[in-house]
Amino acid sequence: MTISSGNILLVQSGGCTPVMNSTLAGLIKNGQTLYPQSRIYGGIHGIEGIIDGKIPDITELSNSQLKSLSKMPGAALRSSRHKLLPNDIGPLLNTLRAHDIRILHTIGGNDSAVTGLRVSEAAQEDKYELQVINLPKTIDNDIVLTDHSPGYGSAARFISQATFGIGKDAEAMGINSPICILEVMGRDSGWLAAASSFYKKTDHDAPHFIGIPEVIFSEEHFMISIESAYRNYGYAIAVVSEKIRSAEGNLGRDNPPTFTDNFGHNYFESPGKYLSDLVEKRLGVRCRWEKPGTIQRSFMDAVSTTDREEAYQIGRKAVEMARSGMNDVIPTLIRSSNQKYEYSIGSASLKDVAGEIRYLPEKYRPDEQGYTSDSFKSYLRPLLGNPIHDTDSIFHLL
């Protein structure tokens, strides 16, 4: 199936990454080139914009606007966490028909793959010709069948540096604030938390503990690691995923939720706060806890050059895939060489991606002193982009 007439609709979905607008720019740029007769629309707030018919025409963006767009954090078309309901299908197909949209590109993660597939099926059932090609995007790195996902490298760069920095700070401050817990994102996988180990070379270096969602969290093991580092080195750094779970459930979830939204979703006290209180009670010293939150997925200075470029090329490639008639697919990143890092772009079936979660594999998981493996660092290194100055020459003055 190759559809040479008709128009293109682009949407962004899920949590933001600092390079998802780079992918959007790549899509628009190559759409202008390979589909010169088509209009390019942008759905506002993802699938919600399609359902509501809010899809402005963005065909005429200039090269300089696209260049600026490619460097902007956030999601220029706005994002969405809406799960498609049966009642949404009718209005959605109406919008597609009304604008003769024949290609739908969703820049998103695992949930978006499910949605993309559902839209594709609905169109087929309705005998409406539509190509659905998603584009990978997540700081969590939890999409299967790709070496990594655009967004991860930049967020990982942020977390690796943040850990290094707060480590040096806590070490310097000593008794005034010797212990610090860094709470990081990553949803159900520990890819992002594991990146905190990148600059750790010795037992002395931060982090001294990494908690990931894949491993049942033990307060006792955590306390042993932190107390040991504090006693031996005068400071201690723990990095924990915001979704770590103890054997009894999520940490601090014995308390009532701090907020319940209109959908009935509960929001609980963060594990960083909970563990900080625990450390202060047990060790009697001040324990900071830092929560960069959405800063870690939107910080311009920490964008990985590799990540931004790959995100852009993924956008371009998706248009080529459409042009070649592919459907229900998602481009993937293939690492063709790690000696001198090289990548190519392949593809996977949306069916094989939807609903799957790529957890941090055993061989990459941190031990209880905050080390990951050389193989993980080797995996991570090229994704972080241009080297941060002089980190190879780090030495201990004292």
Added chain:
Amino acid sequence: MTISSGNILLVQSGGCTPVMNSTLAGLIKNGQTLYPQSRIYGGIHGIEGIIDGKIPDITELSNSQLKSLSKMPGAALRSSRHKLLPNDIGPLLNTLRAHDIRILHTIGGNDSAVTGLRVSEAAQEDKYELQVINLPKTIDNDIVLTDHSPGYGSAARFISQATFGIGKDAEAMGINSPICILEVMGRDSGWLAAASSFYKKTDHDAPHFIGIPEVIFSEEHFMISIESAYRNYGYAIAVVSEKIRSAEGNLGRDNPPTFTDNFGHNYFESPGKYLSDLVEKRLGVRCRWEKPGTIQRSFMDAVSTTDREEAYQIGRKAVEMARSGMNDVIPTLIRSSNQKYEYSIGSASLKDVAGEIRYLPEKYRPDEQGYTSDSFKSYLRPLLGNPIHDTDSIFHLL
């Protein structure tokens, strides 16, 4: 008084900045050059190291080590918040005498100026010849008689970008997490919080409210600004200094302290958390709050090129000042041109600096919609270093 024999002691004090090691490197480098016969010692954990006699010899650092040092966050000699006690003077002078130390350089802020002066007086009373030359260092920018202090530009760069990023993120996420509060450092002054306004060009842009310690915080005014932005633009960002105060005292301080340290200092729930709860209760939508904490003063990628260079030159200059016989002084930064930014290094008397706090002047203070003045942005711009790509070309796709 010019002391041509004798040795040099360097210490770092107070909260870390990402460029205080650059100042240290400048000191060591020029100390090696201008005092080739002298030993250079480093006091571990500031004044505490002098009292305890822990002052390793760091004369022989190589150029490549100094280059690496100049780019490291934290305080390589470790820092201190110790306030000098009468009983400390004896041991302190003993250490100075034992190592024939005739020049003391403290890289620090307002508290360090008080300490430096006290040491100088004690030496004089004891008829011990000693030159005391402090070096300015603070992300808070609250040292008087200098255009700005090394450390501020880099932390301000971090906060300005963090605000821009979380703004774009909240705007994109919409109803899922439309409101975010960013809690920033700055001690008793609003310089750092004010930097969050750097990228704000329109009412739509973040931040929509800035709370600084110099202005009594009103929950009602805060809520009006945030609710108005949320209703009009679908999202809202507030930036608040961690030490904002309401008319009744510090926010959230009605609750008992979350921790009390061995010195009896109380640590309270943060204002970000308090205000986040308030927003959720009043508006019924999720309100994130982010606390970069020590990340904002230690993040390598966000170091301002201007800031690092000035920090280094301040270090070099202090050695020249010693060589020329000055005493009880601190080098200051003078802005000689703002058209094309140029600076020179002057000096101030420690007596005029000690115990003073430089608050954010009226003309630079944010209004209740999160705007500061053009004059403040003009002040801030050169301090942020190399421009962040393309921010001048920012446009709204929607």
